[in-house]
Amino acid sequence: MSTFMAFGCVDLRPGSDIEEFFAALDGAVRAAGDVGGRLTINVGERDGRPRLSLYADYGSTWLGPVVLRAAAATGTVERAVLGLDHDEYGIEHLVLVGTGPGLARAQHFYVSPDGVPDPANGYGPTLTDIPVRDGLEAAPDGTVGGAPSWAVVAALYDIPPERVVPVAGYERSAHEQMGVVFAPFAPWWDAIGVVYPGELGPPDRTVAADG
Numbered sequence: 001m002s003t004f005m006a007f008g009c010v011d012l013r014p015g016s017d018i019e020e021f022f023a024a025l026d027g028a029v030r031a032a033g034d035v036g037g038r039l040t041i042n043v044g045e046r047d048g049r050p051r052l053s054l055y056a057d058y059g060s061t062w063l064g065p066v067v068l069r070a071a072a073a074t075g076t077v078e079r080a081v082l083g084l085d086h087d088e089y090g091i092e093h094l095v096l097v098g099t100g101p102g103l104a105r106a107q108h109f110y111v112s113p114d115g116v117p118d119p120a121n122g123y124g125p126t127l128t129d130i131p132v133r134d135g136l137e138a139a140p141d142g143t144v145g146g147a148p149s150w151a152v153v154a155a156l157y158d159i160p161p162e163r164v165v166p167v168a169g170y171e172r173s174a175h176e177q178m179g180v181v182f183a184p185f186a187p188w189w190d191a192i193g194v195v196y197p198g199e200l201g202p203p204d205r206t207v208a209a210d211g
Contacts, residue, residue, distance in 0.1 A: 003181055005037075006059035007083040008067060009194045012050040013098070016076035018043070021052070022205060024070035029207045031069065035062045040203035046193075047158065049078060053197040060084040064094070064127045072102045079156050081194055083185035088113055089123045091174065091184050095153050095192075097133050104133040106152045108144040111184065115175035145171065157192040167191045 012021060022041075029039055037057025044051040056063040064082055071077040077098040084092040095107035110125035128142030133152060138144050150168055154161045167187045177183040182196050189196065 002087055003085045003179065004058045004060055004087045005085050005181070006054075006056040006063035007085075007182060007185065007197055008052075008054035008056075008063055008080060009189075009197075010052045010054065010067060010071075010080040011046060011078050012052070012076045013078045014048040016050055016074075018050045018052075021050075021070060021074050021076055024073040025066065026207050027073070028066040028069035029062075032062050032066055035059070038206055038208040039063070039066070040197070041205040041207070042197055042200040043204045044200070053195065053200055055197040055203075060086045060092075061126070067096075068103055068130065071096075071098065075101050077103060081189065081192065083182070083189070084126070085178075085182075085184070086123075091178060092125055092127070093171075093174075093185060093188050094127065094130075095149075095156070096130070097152070097156055099131075099133075102131075104131045105138075105144050106133045106136065106156060107149045108138075108142070109171040109174075109188075110141070110143055111171055111174045111178070113175060113178060115172065153192060157194075159192060164191050 037059055040055045042053040067080060080096045082094045090110060090112045093109045096103040097106045112123060125142050132138050132144055136144055136148055150164045154164050170187050174184045
């Protein structure tokens with residue numbers, strides 16, 4: 001089966017107006033035009049923060065820009081994680097941190113279908129134009145990883161640093177899980193305490209470009 005899809009979990013700052021963010025998401029999806037799918041949203045709460053769990057049909061190319069646009073419009077996103085499944089073109093995992101008016105990358109992995117990056121095939125990371133968080137550096141291919149990245153992610157999600165140790169380096173074997181819905185992203189999300197949207201039941205909201 002095709003796995004062109006995307007997953008996200010957005011935590012707003014405590015006290016944020018969730019309806020304002022819904023409106024910004026709706027506007028961003030509509031501005032994206034014919035995205036070929038829909039965005040479903042489950043609403044929850046984590047440590048006093050409104051939490052929006054996202055699933056997007058065929059969303060690997062558009063969910064990231066939609067979240068970025070909504071974040072810039074509201075300035076209320078504290079942190080977010082995205083899982084972009086490009087099917088036979090690879091997968092991407094990103095952790096984003098709110099910077100006030102927008103988002104910056106605290107972590108960004110791209111995994112090629114066979115686990116061996118090959119720039120000659122034209123596949124590679126997207127969203128490399130998102131700024132890198134202060135204190136971190138991007139690799140030559142534009143991704144962001146390593147021990148400094150994991151330290152920032154652990155602090156961002158209020159988890160002990162040792163909890164992320166088992167998944168440090170997982171990007172080298174994540175390709176083995178490709179082809180199964182969400183499976184490649186599960187270790188990264190489990191490490192930071194974020195739940196696969198498919199386990200949360202019927203969505204609370206649905207947004208489609210065609211209304």
